[in-house]
Amino acid sequence: MSETLVxxxxxxxxxxxxxxxxxxxxxxxxxxxxxxxxxxxxFELEADATIPAEYVLLEHYLDRxxxxxxxxxxxxxxxxxxxxxxxxxxxDGGFDLSASIKAYFALKAIGDDIDAPHMARAREAILxxxxxxxSNVFTRFQLALFGEAPxxxxxxxxxxxxxxxxxxxxxxxxxxxWSRTVIAPLLVLAALRPKAxxxxxxxxxxxxxxxxxxxxxxxxGPFRSKWGHVFKHVDTVLxxxxxxxxxKIHDKAIQAAIDFIEPRLSKGGLGAIYPAMANVxxxxxxxxxxxxxxxxxxxxxxxxxxxxxxEDEIYCQPCVSPxxxxxxxxxxxxxxxxxxxxxxRDETIEALKRSASWLRDRQILDVKGDWIVNTAPDLRPxxxxxxxxxxxxxxxxxxxxxGMLLHRLDPEGNKEAIERAREWIIGMQSTNGGxxxxxxxxxxxxxxxxxxxxxGALLDPPTADxxxxxxSFLAQLGHTEDRPTIERALAYLRQEQEEDxxxxxxxxxxxxxxxxxxxxxxxxxxxxxxxxxIQRAVAWLKRMQREDGGWGEDCASYEGAASGQYKESxxxxxxxxxxxxxxxxxxxxDAVKNGIQFLAQAQDEHGExxxxxxxxxxxxxxxxxxxxxxxxxxxxxxxxxxxNLGDSNTGRVEVGF
Numbered sequence: 001m002s003e004t005l006v007x008x009x010x011x012x013x014x015x016x017x018x019x020x021x022x023x024x025x026x027x028x029x030x031x032x033x034x035x036x037x038x039x040x041x042x043f044e045l046e047a048d049a050t051i052p053a054e055y056v057l058l059e060h061y062l063d064r065x066x067x068x069x070x071x072x073x074x075x076x077x078x079x080x081x082x083x084x085x086x087x088x089x090x091x092d093g094g095f096d097l098s099a100s101i102k103a104y105f106a107l108k109a110i111g112d113d114i115d116a117p118h119m120a121r122a123r124e125a126i127l128x129x130x131x132x133x134x135s136n137v138f139t140r141f142q143l144a145l146f147g148e149a150p151x152x153x154x155x156x157x158x159x160x161x162x163x164x165x166x167x168x169x170x171x172x173x174x175x176x177x178w179s180r181t182v183i184a185p186l187l188v189l190a191a192l193r194p195k196a197x198x199x200x201x202x203x204x205x206x207x208x209x210x211x212x213x214x215x216x217x218x219x220x221g222p223f224r225s226k227w228g229h230v231f232k233h234v235d236t237v238l239x240x241x242x243x244x245x246x247x248k249i250h251d252k253a254i255q256a257a258i259d260f261i262e263p264r265l266s267k268g269g270l271g272a273i274y275p276a277m278a279n280v281x282x283x284x285x286x287x288x289x290x291x292x293x294x295x296x297x298x299x300x301x302x303x304x305x306x307x308x309x310x311e312d313e314i315y316c317q318p319c320v321s322p323x324x325x326x327x328x329x330x331x332x333x334x335x336x337x338x339x340x341x342x343x344x345r346d347e348t349i350e351a352l353k354r355s356a357s358w359l360r361d362r363q364i365l366d367v368k369g370d371w372i373v374n375t376a377p378d379l380r381p382x383x384x385x386x387x388x389x390x391x392x393x394x395x396x397x398x399x400x401x402x403g404m405l406l407h408r409l410d411p412e413g414n415k416e417a418i419e420r421a422r423e424w425i426i427g428m429q430s431t432n433g434g435x436x437x438x439x440x441x442x443x444x445x446x447x448x449x450x451x452x453x454x455x456g457a458l459l460d461p462p463t464a465d466x467x468x469x470x471x472s473f474l475a476q477l478g479h480t481e482d483r484p485t486i487e488r489a490l491a492y493l494r495q496e497q498e499e500d501x502x503x504x505x506x507x508x509x510x511x512x513x514x515x516x517x518x519x520x521x522x523x524x525x526x527x528x529x530x531x532x533x534i535q536r537a538v539a540w541l542k543r544m545q546r547e548d549g550g551w552g553e554d555c556a557s558y559e560g561a562a563s564g565q566y567k568e569s570x571x572x573x574x575x576x577x578x579x580x581x582x583x584x585x586x587x588x589x590d591a592v593k594n595g596i597q598f599l600a601q602a603q604d605e606h607g608e609x610x611x612x613x614x615x616x617x618x619x620x621x622x623x624x625x626x627x628x629x630x631x632x633x634x635x636x637x638x639x640x641x642x643x644n645l646g647d648s649n650t651g652r653v654e655v656g657f
Contacts, residue, residue, distance in 0.1 A: 015593050016600070017646075020639055023600040025343060026607030027636040028336040031329055032351060034632075039354025041329040042322040043629030044308055046315065047618070049077055049087040050099050051274050053106035054142070055303070055316040058278050060109050061145060061196035062285060069307075072314040074110040077103050079313065081118055085125035090555045090614035090624040097129045098139040101207055105142075109202045123206060131209035133218060136622075137454050138275070140218065141186065145282070146196045148204055153218040155451035156238040157183070159191040160245060162256035166373055173373050174447060176460035177393045177438040180370065181264065181271030184257045185279035191254060194286040219451050227449035235451050258287075265295060268389030269302030273319045277303050318618065318625070323362060323384050325629045327401035330355045331657050332633035334408055335640040339647045342640075352409050359384065359402050360417050367391040371428065375440045379427035382420030395437045396428050397466045397507065400473035404656050407476060422477060425470050426485050433492035434462025435470045437507070457619035463506035464496045465514045468521035472656025475524040486525055493518055494533055501536030502563060508616045509624075511563040512553045512573050515541060516580035523583040524656040534584050540564070541577050542591045549594030550574040550602070555613070558620040571609035574598055575634035579641060583653045587645045596642050599635045609635050 035041055052073050059065045082088045086100030104122045112119055126132070132143060133153075143149035162184065166173035172180045205211070223229055261280060264270055269277035280299045289296055306317045330352055337348035364381050369392040371379060383394030384402050403421040406414035430441045443461035447453060471489045474482045497503055497518075498511070505514030515537050522534055529535075543564075544551055550569025557563045566573075578595035586592050602609055609631040616625040637657075645651055 015597060017643075019600050020596060020643060021341065023603050023607075024336055024636065024639045024643060027603065027632070027639065028333065028344070028348075028607075030607035031332060031632055031636055032348070035329070035351060035355070039326075039351065039356070039358040040322050041325045041355075041629065042320060043325050043627065043632070045317045045319065045321045046308075046614075046626040046628065047318045047623065048089045048096070048099050049080055049103040049106075050623070051306075051318050052076060052315045053099075053102035054274070054278060055307075056106035056109055057102070057142065057146070057196075058281065058303075060198050060200065060202065061282060062291075063197040063199045064291075065199070069314055070110045072309070072312065073316075074107055074112065075313040076315045077107055078118060081122065085121035086129075087122075089622070091612045091626070093555060093624075095125055095129065097126065097134060098136040100126050100129075101132050101135050101139055101204070102142065104207065105202070105204050108204060109200065114206065126207050127209060132204065132207040133209065133212065133215045134220070137452055141190075143204075143212075145189065145194065146198055146202075149212045149218075151190070151193055152239075153212070153215070154190065155219065156235045156242060157187055157190055157452055158238070158242045158245065159187040159253040159257060160242075160249060161187060162253045162260065163249070170447070170450075173370075174442070174444050175458050176436075176442055177370060178271060178273060178276070178460075179458050180260075181273065181276035181393075182279060184260050185270070185276065185283040188254055188257050188283045189279065189286060191250065192286045194282070223449065224456065225449055227446055228451075231450045262295065264392045265298060266389050266391065267298060267302060267305075268385075268387050269299060269305075271393060272302075272385065272387035272390035274303065274306055274316065275318075277306075318623075320387050321627065321629075322388055323359065323398050323402065324386050325627075325633075326355055326359060327384075327398065327405050329629065329633045330405045331401070331408070332637040332640070334405065335637050335644065338640070339644040341643060341647060349409070352405075356406055356409055356414060359406065360414070362388075363402075363417055363420065364391050364394045365420060369393055370438075371440060376427055380420065380423060382422075382424035383428075384421075393438055394424075396425050396435050397437055397469050399425055400469040401657070403473045404476055407473075408655055418477070422474065422479070422482075425473065426482065429470070429485060429488070430462045432462055433488035433490075434464070434467040434496075435489075436460040436462050437466050455619050455622040457622060462492065464493055464503040465505050465507055465517040467492060467496075468503075468514075468517040469656075471521035472524050475521070475526070476656035490522070490525060490527065493521065497533055497536070498563075500563070501538075501540035503537070506617070506620075508576075509553050509555055509573070509614065510557045510617070512541070512544065512551055512576050512580075513616075516576035516583075519580040520583045520653070520657060523653055529585040538581060538584060538586060541581055542589075545577070545591055545594065549598035551577040551595065552613070555617070555624050558617060566613070568613075569598060569602075570611045570613060570615070570631075571599060571602055571635045572611060572615045572630040574602075575638035578638045579634075582638075582641055582645060585652070587642065587651060592642065596639065599639055603635070608632055 084095040086095040087103045089096045140153045144151050164171040270280045284296045337345045383399040385394045386398050399421050436442050439460045442459050447458050448456050502511040503514035503518045546569045551573045552566030552570040553564050554566045574595050578592050581592050611631045614624045614626040615630050
């Protein structure tokens with residue numbers, strides 16, 4: 001264990017209750033000041049260089065280039081370049097080949113001289129790591145669209161996949177929501193094989209170790225199992241067969257893709273995620289649909305809505321997170337307004353009533369999403385999506401968080417919305433007792449071994465963090481008839497615990513996030529704090545605490561690095577740890593006191609916290625996220641919870657979050 005990890009050493013005298021109260025008041029005011037007039041919150045959601053680089057290339061693909069905008073994106077891309085010469089997947093991370101290729105390509109398209117020092121360093125690093133031929137599948141598709149690599153560089157993905165029923169081996173319905181929405185337009189592109197307009201004729205052949213036409217094998221692995229070798233052979237067998245598929249079937253499959261896509265188009269964009277949106281815009285161009293067609297205009301605008309513009313730089317978000325931000329901000333504000341020492345309670349409740357109204361208006365009640373195909377045809381909708389608009393794809397995590405907020409705020413006034421959410425979440429439980437984010441039993445793992453799935457995230461299986469949130473919501477509601485559902489989930493969570501006592505965090509970094517999520521669920525579900533499962537988790541969290549009283553975890557823990565550790569303490573991670581510990585009776589432990597002290601001291605004069613490291617994940621090892629709101633609402637929740645438990649007669653957390 002690192003010498004920087006703390007041993008319990010603090011006593012009651014070191015906690016300055018007045019300082020804690022000042023921190024709560026200041027943070028409460030700061031977070032409240034970020035609320036929109038209609039009641040919702042939204043914070044930036046940042047990924048790596050990939051999305052802004054792809055946006056630059058999309059403008060060049062379409063010849064819809066905004067020079068001023070691209071110049072500002074260039075400022076952003078240069079700023080986040082790593083010391084290793086390339087671009088990482090998260091703050092201060094290691095070199096990533098595919099992100100670096102896209103960033104280099106984008107900067108060259110923007111107009112950077114390839115002999116400029118930053119470009120020369122990037123090119124050298126890319127070539128040292130095998131060059132563009134060794135990039136991931138999505139990068140090779142990008143290169144093929146620009147004519148920089150042959151289409152043989154991409155895996156066989158015939159558009160005829162759109163015709164397969166759910167029971168078929170390679171059916172899109174067996175894949176996750178994000179895979180379906182990204183793949184459907186990509187299959188059309190692969191079938192039509194268009195080429196970017198690329199008006200400036202930008203080429204990156206210098207990123208290949210050998211000329212792309214001389215590359216013999218574009219899919220060298222590494223493969224995650226023997227299935228990878230099997231599917232590579234299948235890919236080889238299919239290559240000469242696919243061109244011989246009758247034209248009638250081919251055209252029918254393209255139409256099937258369009259028929260899948262168009263009902264799911266909205267102001268939020270297809271799937272409300274950038275890759276799907278961009279693929280749709282390129283697909284329509286390939287189909288000859290003019291740019292002033294309403295479908296194209298809607299898709300194009302949805303992409304622009306993702307741009308974050310600062311004074312001198314711009315980046316593109318992978319999606320937006322207003323429902324998630326509003327639910328979590330609302331819970332933090334609610335915690336701060338609770339208890340005998342809370343100030344501005346009435347004002348906060350009135351503000352949160354606006355939040356509740358905004359959220360109720362976005363509950364999805366009349367669109368049956370893809371779950372109707374994936375095993376639950378009779379389940380009434382009742383969930384919330386992550387984004388402003390994504391009606392086909394609500395998720396149980398957002399739904400549980402919003403449900404807990406509405407229940408805590410006004411259980412009677414929000415009764416109908418809460419009940420519809422409860423019904424939908426119960427219906428979305430998977431066979432093993434857990435919950436995936438968007439789908440039921442989406443766990444056909446062999447699909448993660450096909451050549452197309454080199455990112456290893458084609459699926460949406462149940463995970464501990466999402467399952468814990470569902471348990472927390474259902475247990476907070478307290479319906480006796482829901483106990484069998486909760487018990488199945490508790491058995492799943494018990495089985496998922498790691499040997500060291502932690503839980504894996506699929507959607508937040510990482511084991512600290514997962515462990516916090518599960519401990520909150522175990523507490524509200526009534527599991528005794530003396531249960532060995534809980535005690536192992538408590539011991540693990542205490543071992544991970546750092547010398548300064550905080551916690552931090554490196555995104556590299558998804559890549560095999562030690563779990564629960566980082567070179568610095570982070571406000572969001574520290575808040576998760578102390579919230580988890582307080583949930584299971586550790587409010588007065590030295591570990592919690594040290595963590596609370598760290599949070600109070602790390603706050604700035606404006607009532608906010610700062611952290612550069614990323615705190616979440618899209619696809620482990622491939623795509624990471626930085627929620628800018630996490631460093632604000634989680635520390636406030638933790639500080640207010642600490643105060644409120646001290647004032648409580650029971651000292652027990654009575655809510656699921």
